[in-house]
Amino acid sequence: MKGKQYMIVLISLWRSVKEALIHNEHVVLWIKNHQRSISFLKARFDTTLFSGLTLTIFTVTFIYVLALFAGIVEDLITSDTIVAVDIRIANLFVLFRTRFNCHHLLCRVFITLPSSPGVSLHKESSYCFEKYKYFYK
DSSP states (O other), X not given: OHHHHHHHHHHHHHHHHHHHHHTOHHHHHHHHHOHHHHHHHHHHTXXXXXXXXXXXXHHHHHXXXXXXXXXXXXXXXXXXXXXXXXXXXXXXXXXXXXXHHHHHHHHHHHHHGGGSTTOOHHHHHHHHHHHHHHHOO
């Protein structure tokens, strides 16, 4: 019985707040000045179309699940064992690097970068060349 009374009070309170906002002169003026925003929000919360409220809820849910997944992946990548293995592999690359391997990698960079769209050839090639000069003077 008490739940029904609380619900009646909440519905009444919601209707009162809604009416007060609708008839507020500042809100009315804002609605008149921002017709495109209001029509977008009305379309977003329309329950008769899939592209309305349903799509909005799906999008919010998808973004939430994606954020959870990104957090799990970030925790996995930054775990101590993965970082330790990564450091050891990087040290092995430094240990087994030879002049031929570095020159071969530098040539591959010069060959493949011009075919890559959106990559600045000058920045990448000058960086590789400076590293090559630094290690093999």
